[in-house]
Amino acid sequence: MKNLTLGVMTLYNKKTLDDKNYLRKLSIVGKRMNINVVAFSPLDVLGAHNKVNGHVYDIRSERWRRVKINIPPIVFDRSRFKSTPQFKRTSWFRKKYRNVIFLNKPMAHKWKIHxxxxSSNKLKKHLPHTILYTKKKDFLNMIAAHPILFFKPVNGTGGRGILCIKKDSPNTFIIEGRNHQRKIIPTKRLSTLRLLELLEIYSNRNKYILQQSIDTKLDNGRVHDYRLLIQKNGAGKWEVTGCAGRIGPVGSVTSNLHGGGTASPYESLLSKWITSETKRKDVKEQMEDIAHACVESVEERFGSNCELAIDIAVDENGNVWLLEINPKPGREIFAKIGDKTTYTLALKRPLEYAQWLYDNQHNP
Structure with missing residues (x-):
């Protein structure tokens, strides 16, 4: 039987493909599984010939080379959102090549996902109070209910453009966060008027949500949360692959690894936060229940998917909060904590699922 060729659609960052290190490792694992991985951007598609000028990693030479091949029968879409014409071409590709089987489907922004x-009975109790910011009164109403808020762009990734707003006095607020280049901004104390002006500037660039803050500061003052990865296996079934902790850098209101956060083994971080073994067991069960409820809701609304990362906060009382999801997750967090087994599994599972799809749908 002919080996499966799996296309991985990503974007160019200048002249280099995004996530090239991940693509290299995926190619190496794929070769062991007799799956040929071909990476490409929508810009590489030769539409007149239904071919793609893709990138293939040569393990022997440890170099990438270009190959012109037919559009792969199965495509893994790893193109992360960017407000660029190149990203818009991913929609064009999906519409033009409807016979292609996609491992994952496009999703909506943070507010639509919220x-x-x-609307899910299983998930709504785990959601922080969140509203779409449309006018200044939205902020005034939310800050009256919650003394600390997050101001998040609906399409943001990696902590970009996120502000943490703390009420300092009836007419002043302390602002921390990151700019749209992901850099930590200096802490500011602003009047109500100046803050509302700042929110208008940010929201003119992108839609924003306001979200209740969950207190997750460790004794050292750093915030933390948990990244759980759930994936489909080689039988097309959802399984939790692993979970790891993330600790934000000094002065950061977010824990994202790309923003300077550090990874921590899940059990050791949670045991420092929640001392009761019984409560920790309950937290783990709740996390896994949330993960399965998330993928159930996502597939019902958007169609079949292959993996989802879920960011979860746990407060000091052991309450579990669903912060957000990431449909194009990395898996380096498991390598950073030294969990090679989970890291390898996280690499293999999309390939195993692709093979299962190919065997069961492409060759019924």
């Missing part, structure tokens, strides 16, 4: 999860 609305989806808020």
């Amino acid at each position: 609305e989806l999860f808020a």
Whole structure:
């Protein structure tokens, strides 16, 4: 039987493909599984010939080379959102090549996802109070209910453009966070008027949500949360692959690894935070229940998917909060904590699922 060729659609960052290190490792694992991995951007598609000028990693030479091949029968979409014409071409590709089997389907932005999860009986109790910011009164109403808020772009990734707003006095607020280049901004104390002006500037660039803050500061003052990865296996079934902790750098209101956060083994971090073994067991069960409820809701609304990362906060009382999801997750967090087994499994599972799809749908 002919080996499967799996296309991985990503974007160019200048002249280099995004996530090239991940693509290299995926190619190496794929070769061991007799799956040929071909990476490409929508810009590489030769539409007149239904071919793609893709990138293939040569293990022997440890170099990438270009190959012109037919559009692969199965495509893994790893193109992360960017407000660029190149990203818009991913939609064009999906519409033009409807016969292609996609491992994952496009999803909506943070606010639409929040609305989806808020309609789920299983998930709504785990959601922080969240609203779409449309006018200044939205902020005034939310800060009256919660003394600390997050101001998040609906399409943001990696902590970009996120502000943490703390009420300092009836008419002043302390602002921390990151700019749109992901850099930590200096802490500011602003009047109500100046803050509302700042929120207008940020929201003119992108839609924003306001979200209740969950207190997750460790004794050292750093925030932390948990990244759980759930994936489909080689039988097309959802399984939790692993979970790891993330600790934000000094002065950061977010824990994202790309923003300077550090990874920590899940059990050791949670045991420092929640001393009761019984409560820790309950937290783990809740996390896994949330993960399965998330993928159930996502597939019901958007169609079949292959993996989802879920960011979860746990407060000091052991309450579990669903912060957000990432449909194009990395898996380096498991390598950073030295969990080679989980890291390898996280690499293999999309390939195993692709093979299962190919065997069961492409060759019924």
